[in-house]
Amino acid sequence: MKFSIYRYNPEKDEKPYMQDYDVAxxxxxxxxxxxxxxxxxxxxxxxxxxxxxxxxxxxxxMNINGRNGLACITPIKDLKEPVVLRPxxxxxxxxxxxxxxxxxxxxxxSVKPYLINDSPPPQKExxxxxxxxxxxxxxxxxxxxxxxxxxxxxxxxxxxKFVGPAALLQAYRFIADTRDEAISERLDNLEDPxxxxxxxxxxxxxxxxxxxxxxxxxxxxxxxxxxxRMV
Amino acid sequence: MALPRQIFDTVIxxxxxxxxxxxxxxxxxxxxxxxxxxxxxxxxxTVAAQGGIGASLGNMQEDHWLWHMYDTxxxxxxxxxxxxxxxxxRKAAEVVYELEHxxxxxxxxxxxxxxxxxxxxxxxxxxxxxxxxxCAAADRTGHAMLHTLYQRNIRARCQFFVEWMALxxxxxxxxxxxxxxxxxxxxxQVVVFQAKAVILATGGAGRIYHSSTNxxxxxxxxxxMAARAGIPLEDMEFWQFHPTGVAGAGVLIxxxxxxxxxxxxxxxxxxxxxxxxxxxxxxxxxxxxxRAIDQEIKEGRGVGPEKDHVLLKLDHLGSETxxxxxxxxxEIALKFANVDPSREPIPVVPTCHYQMGGxxxxxxxxxxxxxxxxxxxxxxxxxxxxxxxxxxxxxxxRLGTNSLLDLLVFGKSAGDHIVEWLKTNPxxxxxxxxxEDLPLSRLAxxxxxxxxxxxSEVGRDMRRTVQHYAGVFRTGTLLREGVAKIRDVxxxxxxxxxxxxxxxxxxxxxxxLELENLIIVAEATLxxxxxxxxxRGAQSREDFKERDDKNWLKHSLWYLEGGxxxxxxxxxxxxxxxxxxxxxRVY
Numbered sequence: 001m002k003f004s005i006y007r008y009n010p011e012k013d014e015k016p017y018m019q020d021y022d023v024a025x026x027x028x029x030x031x032x033x034x035x036x037x038x039x040x041x042x043x044x045x046x047x048x049x050x051x052x053x054x055x056x057x058x059x060x061x062m063n064i065n066g067r068n069g070l071a072c073i074t075p076i077k078d079l080k081e082p083v084v085l086r087p088x089x090x091x092x093x094x095x096x097x098x099x100x101x102x103x104x105x106x107x108x109x110s111v112k113p114y115l116i117n118d119s120p121p122p123q124k125e126x127x128x129x130x131x132x133x134x135x136x137x138x139x140x141x142x143x144x145x146x147x148x149x150x151x152x153x154x155x156x157x158x159x160x161k162f163v164g165p166a167a168l169l170q171a172y173r174f175i176a177d178t179r180d181e182a183i184s185e186r187l188d189n190l191e192d193p194x195x196x197x198x199x200x201x202x203x204x205x206x207x208x209x210x211x212x213x214x215x216x217x218x219x220x221x222x223x224x225x226x227x228x229r230m231v
Numbered sequence: 232m233a234l235p236r237q238i239f240d241t242v243i244x245x246x247x248x249x250x251x252x253x254x255x256x257x258x259x260x261x262x263x264x265x266x267x268x269x270x271x272x273x274x275x276x277t278v279a280a281q282g283g284i285g286a287s288l289g290n291m292q293e294d295h296w297l298w299h300m301y302d303t304x305x306x307x308x309x310x311x312x313x314x315x316x317x318x319x320x321r322k323a324a325e326v327v328y329e330l331e332h333x334x335x336x337x338x339x340x341x342x343x344x345x346x347x348x349x350x351x352x353x354x355x356x357x358x359x360x361x362x363x364x365x366c367a368a369a370d371r372t373g374h375a376m377l378h379t380l381y382q383r384n385i386r387a388r389c390q391f392f393v394e395w396m397a398l399x400x401x402x403x404x405x406x407x408x409x410x411x412x413x414x415x416x417x418x419x420q421v422v423v424f425q426a427k428a429v430i431l432a433t434g435g436a437g438r439i440y441h442s443s444t445n446x447x448x449x450x451x452x453x454x455x456m457a458a459r460a461g462i463p464l465e466d467m468e469f470w471q472f473h474p475t476g477v478a479g480a481g482v483l484i485x486x487x488x489x490x491x492x493x494x495x496x497x498x499x500x501x502x503x504x505x506x507x508x509x510x511x512x513x514x515x516x517x518x519x520x521x522r523a524i525d526q527e528i529k530e531g532r533g534v535g536p537e538k539d540h541v542l543l544k545l546d547h548l549g550s551e552t553x554x555x556x557x558x559x560x561x562e563i564a565l566k567f568a569n570v571d572p573s574r575e576p577i578p579v580v581p582t583c584h585y586q587m588g589g590x591x592x593x594x595x596x597x598x599x600x601x602x603x604x605x606x607x608x609x610x611x612x613x614x615x616x617x618x619x620x621x622x623x624x625x626x627x628x629r630l631g632t633n634s635l636l637d638l639l640v641f642g643k644s645a646g647d648h649i650v651e652w653l654k655t656n657p658x659x660x661x662x663x664x665x666x667e668d669l670p671l672s673r674l675a676x677x678x679x680x681x682x683x684x685x686x687s688e689v690g691r692d693m694r695r696t697v698q699h700y701a702g703v704f705r706t707g708t709l710l711r712e713g714v715a716k717i718r719d720v721x722x723x724x725x726x727x728x729x730x731x732x733x734x735x736x737x738x739x740x741x742x743x744l745e746l747e748n749l750i751i752v753a754e755a756t757l758x759x760x761x762x763x764x765x766x767r768g769a770q771s772r773e774d775f776k777e778r779d780d781k782n783w784l785k786h787s788l789w790y791l792e793g794g795x796x797x798x799x800x801x802x803x804x805x806x807x808x809x810x811x812x813x814x815x816r817v818y
Binding site: 009011030040043044045046047048049050051052053055056057058073075098101105109112114115117121124125126127128129132136140143144174177179180 | 276336341383742
């Protein structure tokens with residue numbers, strides 16, 4: 001199978017280049033990650049992140065034939081050759097397919113991604129109805145792979161000012177949690193021409209999400225909450 | 232060469248469930264704590280846990296911690312230490328409620344309480360019938376828990392060293408642990424971290440097997456560090472084979488599927504677990520179910536062209552239950568087995584899943600080792616928690632849901648113990664002059680080797696050797712051969728060469744260092760398994776089919792130096808209740 005892979009090692013390469021590989025696959029190789037590991041067996045200098053190999057840890061996000069996705073849950077049979085692999089777009093490249101995610105996590109931290117509830121907790125669990133809990137579905141499952149934020153033009157242009165779809169999804173995960181007591185503070189934190197409102201609902205994020213989540217919808221719900229509190 | 236130095240109160244190696252729980256306890260108490268992780272913390276393997284956290288909340292049925300304790304001891308095939316098991320089961324409700332207060336998105340019952348599902352080996356009233364004890368967030372409990380703990384650590388402003396690999400422990404001349412040496416992956420820089428306490432929370436080493444549910448990062452780094460520092464590894468012959476890994480792919484299918492009513496069938500369409508475990512059936516403990524599946528396959532009732540797996544049937548649960556309670560399983564079945572589980576069964580086979588053994592500790596998480604007449608003398612300054620530790624609460628076989636519970640209880644307990652310990656040990660001990668030598672010599676060998684075998688080749692041979700010689704069923708002949716083979720592989724590990732010698736994010740170097748840790752675990756596994764001439768829990772010997780309490784009701788201790796074995800007694804004395812005497816185990 002033929003591959004064209006983005007290579008860059010700052011210690012020796014003046015600029016990035018694409019390297020071609022032709023690799024013989026085994027019948028047990030089903031996912032793109034399996035194929036990349038075959039390549040790495042012959043060229044150990046190829047850099048990528050990987051861990052769970054089942055789509056739950058979010059390590060191996062990359063740009064695959066022009067689309068962001070997780071290599072470990074991208075079936076080989078669906079890919080057109082040569083398979084073009086690039087690092088996630090819009091973030092600085094550390095090496096090969098490994099990007100610097102500092103800015104991405106900075107934005108994640110900026111939405112205070114933790115439950116805020118300063119009331120003394122009960123002896124047992126805080127109660128929550130199954131219906132209220134269902135509001136968190138489609139939000140808490142995020143694996144922080146950054147496939148969505150790095151497919152969003154608004155995040156490419158303003159990664160320091162626009163929170164981006166992944167972190168906004170998490171912002172809404174806590175706004176939507178009936179146990180959280182800081183909704184108003186959370187909305188204040190996003191009421192800004194850039195932080196939330198740079199989202200123009202072009203839906204690249206939902207298209208890119210390997211977990212089938214929909215950040216655009218969550219962003220829409222944050223905007224609704226803001227309107228609701230104005231009237 | 233003098234490496235740069237940094238100083239912390241506590242250094243935690245590993246940012247998974249146990250490391251993060253301990254970090255939280257220390258950071259919230261105001262201590263300077265640094266957490267080192269090879270991956271961004273939410274990518275740790277806790278994220279892949281699916282089914283639930285065991286705690287006798289009794290939200291859906293009557294339950295009691297004493298029943299949980301009994302089930303855990305029976306599940307351990309009486310090799311678990313009863314003081315630690317009582318400690319864990321009594322603390323279970325408290326740590327689950329805390330996690331809920333931290334924001335964990337548990338599924339809920341109609342009355343708003345935490346949803347609980349039945350799980351293998353968990354029973355009411357000392358084995359009478361299955362009980363709803365696994366506190367669940369759909370089938371993504373580990374993901375929800377790991378993210379919740381990381382989020383809470385952001386709030387506590389805990390300091391993380393992300394994408395750093397710990398290389399070795401530093402022990403002073405009295406044997407106390409005084410720090411670690413670690414490598415920053417992004418730059419290749421090596422730094423000495425001095426600390427009053429070090430916690431190893433590096434998870435298991437399931438990657439010693441060819442077929443494993445484990446993530447690539449599960450390479451036993453903490454076990455390698457401990458073994459190189461002269462600390463023994465306990466009960467390393469006991470590896471859990473999860474009954475339901477996706478055939479061919481190895482990806483985990485939670486026991487929660489059977490908890491929700493899924494059943495295993497053979498090529499005749501027979502629900503064979505009824506024959507092996509009349510009361511608990513598909514919810515017998517994992518060692519029992521895995522052996523039953525292997526037995527069915529051996530007797531020709533496997534499924535598929537090679538008759539090499541069985542089927543997990545859940546279509547009768549209905550799409551609604553599957554979508555609500557098992558959405559992640561549906562995703563995995565579609566992606567890795569090409570089946571829609573609401574219509575067709577999933578092909579499954581026992582797959583290496585969990586390391587019951589590890590670094591010996593007490594229930595405060597303090598690492599202990601024999602010294603003179605004391606079989607459990609504390610090593611000052613060193614703690615181990617989670618899968619890399621052997622407390623031992625899982626003994627010869629862990630019950631499902633007890634791993635997440637173990638992370639929470641002993642993560643917190645180690646954190647609390649260090650808070651107290653720092654009060655009486657406010658000073659850093661001096662670093663020994665030679666503290667950099669071992670890790671630097673390991674790196675230097677990799678840097679200078681110009682020819683040698685590839686890490687990937689030697690790694691593959693290690694995984695195949697362990698898979699073949701230390702599988703579900705074992706014999707003395709096979710194990711003796713396995714010990715010799717793995718020693719050969721170990722020598723080859725010492726001669727591997729990497730092509731890539733660069734500094735920036737050199738993953739070839741990381742994989743070579745990981746292999747050095749894995750091979751230690753693999754040797755410990757085969758040697759300990761060969762020595763134990765009985766069948767207990769996950770160790771099933773065809774030449775010694777019975778459990779032998781007279782000779783083997785004891786923990787194995789393996790030392791790297793000379794591959795030497797030692798033993799220590801099982802603690803049969805709980806903290807406050809009567810001991811559970813070893814009995815024949817029937818489910």
